[in-house]
Amino acid sequence: MTVSSLAALPDQLPDARAVFAGRGLACERGGRRVFQGLSFTVCAGEALVLVGRNGSGKSSLLRLMAGLSRPAQGSLTWNAGDIADDSEAHHGRLHLIGHQDAIKPALTVNENLGFWARYRGAGPCASARIADALRAFALERLAELPARYLSQGQRRRLSLCRLLASPAQLWLLDEPRAGLDRAASTSLDAALAHHRAAGGIAVVVLHAEDHPPEARVLDFDAVKAGG
Numbered sequence: 001m002t003v004s005s006l007a008a009l010p011d012q013l014p015d016a017r018a019v020f021a022g023r024g025l026a027c028e029r030g031g032r033r034v035f036q037g038l039s040f041t042v043c044a045g046e047a048l049v050l051v052g053r054n055g056s057g058k059s060s061l062l063r064l065m066a067g068l069s070r071p072a073q074g075s076l077t078w079n080a081g082d083i084a085d086d087s088e089a090h091h092g093r094l095h096l097i098g099h100q101d102a103i104k105p106a107l108t109v110n111e112n113l114g115f116w117a118r119y120r121g122a123g124p125c126a127s128a129r130i131a132d133a134l135r136a137f138a139l140e141r142l143a144e145l146p147a148r149y150l151s152q153g154q155r156r157r158l159s160l161c162r163l164l165a166s167p168a169q170l171w172l173l174d175e176p177r178a179g180l181d182r183a184a185s186t187s188l189d190a191a192l193a194h195h196r197a198a199g200g201i202a203v204v205v206l207h208a209e210d211h212p213p214e215a216r217v218l219d220f221d222a223v224k225a226g227g
């Protein structure tokens with residue numbers, strides 16, 4: 001994917017000096033402490049890669065970052081304000097692409113993205129953004145296909161199109177390369193690079209040694225596990 005095929009992405013995101021931080025975070029799932037004493041800071045234009053063994057809490061941290069659950073201890077702040085103080089604003093600034101793909105099988109590929117863009121309050125450029133997103137992840141020829149017929153990798157690509165179909169400063173991506181072929185993985189790298197160049201922040205769970213350039217790494221194997 002060339003950068004020119006990412007015309008849908010803004011040249012500059014709204015907060016060029018954004019700082020997203022967590023301090024002294026502890027996480028509990030099902031009444032069990034998963035990790036504690038975890039801190040991070042990630043600024044506009046940066047990527048933070050989460051690595052670590054299965055079950056160490058990477059997806060759980062993404063949920064905390066998205067405001068879908070609350071830390072058992074510690075705080076998460078956007079520009080020094082607790083994200084829980086204005087959860088609507090926080091949800092509006094982020095995209096979370098998790099293991100569940102949230103694709104509606106009866107809708108076509110195009111309709112899925114239209115639905116998503118409307119949900120996100122996409123403006124007059126929505127159609128152009130969707131077209132660019134489909135081109136970026138090589139789904140144009142499948143635009144009118146009901147999503148239930150997509151292969152696993154194609155479904156993943158459709159999920160990633162959501163990143164481009166409406167702008168958001170914070171991308172939270174859980175193993176985004178899962179199921180992607182080499183070309184789609186390269187497209188993802190280009191989208192991440194463009195996002196960061198525009199002042200976006202990305203937090204990405206990855207297992208392989210395929211980190212975006214100059215990404216900082218948070219290794220869960222070095223984080224204190226719960227008791």
Ligand SMILES: Nc1ncnc2c1ncn2[C@@H]1O[C@H](COP(=O)(O)OP(=O)(O)OP(=O)(O)O)[C@@H](O)[C@H]1O
Binds near residue numbers: 029034052054057
């Ligand atoms: N809904 C839940 N109820 C109880 N425990 C849960 C729940 N979801 C996750 N856990 C537990 O929390 C721990 C962390 O899970 P999490 O999915 O965050 O790990 P992960 O680092 O993302 O793992 P993986 O690399 O396998 O994807 C695991 O021990 C898991 O069993």
